[in-house]
Amino acid sequence: MAAEYDQSIRAVCTALEVELAELPDWNCCGASSAHFLNDELALRLSARNVRIAQQHARDLLVPCAACFQRLKHAQKALRQMSRSTATGPINGTIDVLHVNDFFCRPEVLSRLRVRVVKPLSGLAGAPYYGCLSQRPPKVTDAPRPENPTGMDALMRIVGMTVCRWSYKTDCCGGSLAVARTDLVLKLTGDLLAAAVEAGAECIVTDCPMCQSNLDSRQAEIEAQQGKHYGLPVFYITELLALALGVGQPARWWAKHLVDPTPLLRTKGLC
Amino acid sequence: MSLPTAPQHPVAWQVQSAVRPSSEFVELVARSGAQDVGRCYQCRKCTNGCPLASEMDLKPNQVMRAVQLGLQQEVLGSRTIWICAACQTCTTRCPNDIDIAHTMDVLRQLCVRLGVTPAEPNVVRFHRLFLDSVRRHGRVFELGMIARYKLASGQLTTDMKLGWELFRRGKLNFLPDRITGTDEVRQIFKETMERTA
Numbered sequence: 001m002a003a004e005y006d007q008s009i010r011a012v013c014t015a016l017e018v019e020l021a022e023l024p025d026w027n028c029c030g031a032s033s034a035h036f037l038n039d040e041l042a043l044r045l046s047a048r049n050v051r052i053a054q055q056h057a058r059d060l061l062v063p064c065a066a067c068f069q070r071l072k073h074a075q076k077a078l079r080q081m082s083r084s085t086a087t088g089p090i091n092g093t094i095d096v097l098h099v100n101d102f103f104c105r106p107e108v109l110s111r112l113r114v115r116v117v118k119p120l121s122g123l124a125g126a127p128y129y130g131c132l133s134q135r136p137p138k139v140t141d142a143p144r145p146e147n148p149t150g151m152d153a154l155m156r157i158v159g160m161t162v163c164r165w166s167y168k169t170d171c172c173g174g175s176l177a178v179a180r181t182d183l184v185l186k187l188t189g190d191l192l193a194a195a196v197e198a199g200a201e202c203i204v205t206d207c208p209m210c211q212s213n214l215d216s217r218q219a220e221i222e223a224q225q226g227k228h229y230g231l232p233v234f235y236i237t238e239l240l241a242l243a244l245g246v247g248q249p250a251r252w253w254a255k256h257l258v259d260p261t262p263l264l265r266t267k268g269l270c
Numbered sequence: 271m272s273l274p275t276a277p278q279h280p281v282a283w284q285v286q287s288a289v290r291p292s293s294e295f296v297e298l299v300a301r302s303g304a305q306d307v308g309r310c311y312q313c314r315k316c317t318n319g320c321p322l323a324s325e326m327d328l329k330p331n332q333v334m335r336a337v338q339l340g341l342q343q344e345v346l347g348s349r350t351i352w353i354c355a356a357c358q359t360c361t362t363r364c365p366n367d368i369d370i371a372h373t374m375d376v377l378r379q380l381c382v383r384l385g386v387t388p389a390e391p392n393v394v395r396f397h398r399l400f401l402d403s404v405r406r407h408g409r410v411f412e413l414g415m416i417a418r419y420k421l422a423s424g425q426l427t428t429d430m431k432l433g434w435e436l437f438r439r440g441k442l443n444f445l446p447d448r449i450t451g452t453d454e455v456r457q458i459f460k461e462t463m464e465r466t467a
């Protein structure tokens with residue numbers, strides 16, 4: 001579904017000399033559907049992935065906000081369980097990180113800074129974090145769940161203008177997209193209007209669900225509100241890769257429903 | 271004990287006069303995994319931050335109160351529990367450290383387990399089909415899952431254009447992505463879903 005996110009993360013990591021290895025034989029964490037219907041199922045689906053990572057002695061770098069939150073929840077639960085039983089191996093000892101938390105580590109940031117070849121100056125974006133990379137902080141360990149700033153810092157490093165808005169962590173409606181599309185159109189419509197009001201020319205996100213809702217539902221929202229937004233919705237890593245001059249951005253733009261090329265062209269970025 | 275006065279909801283009105291507080295339901299909810307509902311003192315911070323409160327029949331704070339009062343049918347039959355998007359805003363903000371979002375999970379699970387007719391059947395259908403796709407393949411097969419949802423919900427023609435636009439961009443795979451540990455995943459489903467059936 002989000003090949004452009006996957007490819008841009010890999011491109012940025014290669015440029016930063018960070019070695020990635022895909023988790024062997026990973027399974028779907030069950031997203032909201034599993035914890036809606038069965039807590040134990042939700043835990044065990046995620047725990048299987050954490051265990052595989054542990055067998056390979058690897059930390060987990062997770063691009064999807066929902067997967068991140070479920071895996072982190074499972075990792076903490078596994079550690080808790082093995083603490084409360086005196087015998088047996090300690091589980092959940094690996095780290096579960098959201099992609100952005102990793103890119104925002106000081107040593108990674110400084111590598112990024114010196115490798116920028118094409119600053120995205122003049123491009124104004126609204127950083128949109130959504131829900132699950134931040135909340136609940138007890139699970140995510142997010143230092144500022146109500147006003148996260150990690151993606152803001154990344155955008156500044158590649159020369160973007162960061163728009164201030166109060167919708168950074170508002171919900172896009174997530175998994176209601178299929179069964180209650182009307183609600184997603186409402187929430188997502190509010191986000192688009194607020195981003196434009198904040199002076200944004202695009203929205204920047206690190207959650208595939210948010211990207212999909214904001215990008216693919218935009219035409220319907222425009223028809224409903226009788227307005228034209230035409231607001232491209234980028235993955236942060238697509239923009240990092242663009243600034244680092246790596247990967248194949250043209251292929252990624254072709255995957256967007258709101259075509260970002262007209263905007264990028266006016267900025268001399270494609 | 272009275273429910274909040276404004277804005278009033280019909281359900282809240284109906285229960286107001288007839289209610290005889292009972293702690294049975296709150297105990298059932300606690301046994302099912304949400305132990306902290308009793309701590310709610312109706313500050314309504316959860317409701318004020320809830321992005322979907324305006325669409326809910328019972329507001330999140332009213333759900334908490336209704337659980338305390340033992341209003342099982344009102345809670346489990348509410349639209350609220352299925353409209354909640356699990357965004358975790360309420361849980362993050364509650365001054366009493368109540369995990370409201372997880373309480374919603376517990377209530378949804380009780381609704382299904384006790385055979386209460388869900389107020390939003392399509393939401394339940396979607397989640398069931400999503401999970402069934404995970405059970406079969408180990409990963410979600412979006413195209414297959416959405417096709418089955420459309421048949422089950424009768425919403426055959428909605429999103430056809432969007433579906434095509436996604437497919438054209440290679441965003442929906444034509445074939446499922448299978449994992450080698452499918453048996454292991456099926457076993458997890460067997461053990462957890464059968465236990466609660």
Ligand code: SF4
Pocket residue numbers: 309310311312313314315316317330331334363364365366367368370
């Ligand atoms: S925020 Fe917590 S204490 Fe306040 S009404 Fe909601 S559940 Fe009750």
Ligand code: SF4
Pocket residue numbers: 316319320321322323330353354355356357358359360361370371374
């Ligand atoms: S988790 Fe559910 S109830 Fe809580 S704020 Fe989000 S949508 Fe509202």
